[in-house]
Amino acid sequence: DQQVKQNSPSLSVQEGRISILNCDYTNSMFDYFLWYKKYPAEGPTFLISISSIKDKNEDGRFTVFLNKSAKHLSLHIVPSQPGDSAVYFCAASGRNNDMRFGAGTRLTVKP
Amino acid sequence: DVKVTQSSRYLVKRTGEKVFLECVQDMDHENMFWYRQDPGLGLRLIYFSYDVKMKEKGDIPEGYSVSREKKERFSLILESASTNQTSMYLCASSSYRVGAFFGQGTRLTVV
Numbered sequence: 001d002q003q004v005k006q007n008s009p010s011l012s013v014q015e016g017r018i019s020i021l022n023c024d025y026t027n028s029m030f031d032y033f034l035w036y037k038k039y040p041a042e043g044p045t046f047l048i049s050i051s052s053i054k055d056k057n058e059d060g061r062f063t064v065f066l067n068k069s070a071k072h073l074s075l076h077i078v079p080s081q082p083g084d085s086a087v088y089f090c091a092a093s094g095r096n097n098d099m100r101f102g103a104g105t106r107l108t109v110k111p
Numbered sequence: 112d113v114k115v116t117q118s119s120r121y122l123v124k125r126t127g128e129k130v131f132l133e134c135v136q137d138m139d140h141e142n143m144f145w146y147r148q149d150p151g152l153g154l155r156l157i158y159f160s161y162d163v164k165m166k167e168k169g170d171i172p173e174g175y176s177v178s179r180e181k182k183e184r185f186s187l188i189l190e191s192a193s194t195n196q197t198s199m200y201l202c203a204s205s206s207y208r209v210g211a212f213f214g215q216g217t218r219l220t221v222v
Contacts, residue, residue, distance in 0.1 A: 003170075006153070034210055043115070043201055044154070046210025089153060097142045097161045098169070099203075099211060103153035 003027045004092050006102035014110055019077040021105050023090030026071065030092035030100075035064060035075045038087045038104070047088075048075070080109045114138075117202050117214035124221050130189040132217055134202030140212075142205045143185035145169075145177065147198040148216070154201060160185055192221045 005024045013019045021035075031052040036044035050057040050064045050073070057064050063076045077084055090102040118133035136143065142161050146154040146169075156169030158177040166177050174196060178186045185204075189196055197220050205211035 002153075009151070032208055036210075041215075043203070043213030043215050046212070049208075049210055051208070091154075093208075096167065097205075097207065098156065098159055098167065099142075099144060099205070100156055100170070101146070101154035103151060 001026075002100075002102070003030075004090055004100045004102040006090055006105050008105050009103070010106040010108070012108045012110060013080050015082055016079045019075075019080045019084065019107055019109065021075040021077075021088050021090075021107065023073050023075075023102055024071055025073075025092050027092070027094065027100075028071070029094040031095065032093040033064070033066060033073050034091040034093070034099070035062075036089045036091060036101075037084075038089060044089055077107075080107075082109045082111050085109050115202055115204050115212050115214040117200075117217050119217050120215060122217055122219045124189075124192050124219065126193060126221055128189075128192045128221075130192050130219070130221075132187040132189075132200055132202075132219070134185045134187070134204075134214055135183055136185075136204035136212070137183065138204060138206070138212065139182065140204035140206050141182075142207070142211070143179065144203040144205075144211065145175075145185065145187045146201045146203070147171070148201055149198050157187065189219075192219075194221050197221045
């Protein structure tokens with residue numbers, strides 16, 4: 001059973017609008033959360049992370065929100081750009097240094 | 112420029128063969144990971160290692176083993192390749208609480 005879940009396989013948004021990607025986790029031992037972006041034929045690249053002691057982390061157009069009580073995190077991209085079109089993976093890590101991933105969400109930003 | 116290098120981009124092996132996938136990182140990272148990526152399933156953790164000679168099972172270790180004799184090198188071994196091990200294999204490395212760096216991936220086909 002997957003410990004990290006991304007229930008939306010795909011998302012399509014218009015350029016300039018907000019993209020919101022969601023992720024849920026089941027293991028309460030996870031205390032560090034990450035988002036990765038993946039283009040075809042390439043390995044994933046790290047985007048942004050958040051520790052469980054925070055509820056928000058911002059980096060330019062990317063903001064990650066963490067709701068520990070709901071075991072839910074989200075990635076907001078504002079404004080969305082066509083170059084953001086990729087597969088986004090949510091990941092979670094615990095104190096044993098593991099790193100589990102969700103199934104990914106394919107984001108398409110339309111010009 | 113930081114690098115995680117996987118020995119092959121594409122590999123074709125026969126059922127029953129012993130297969131070695133090699134991964135080398137040049138960032139002096141403690142943690143190294145092996146994942147397989149399959150459509151709709153995201154990245155599934157096979158094994159990870161947090162130190163030399165240390166290894167931990169991930170979610171799908173059956174049919175695989177690993178070796179980490181040196182800090183920079185983490186090998187994935189398919190003891191007897193089967194067709195259901197046809198997949199994209201991704202290696203990653205990270206330091207504690209830092210986003211991981213991924214290799215380009217090895218697309219393995221078992222015939």
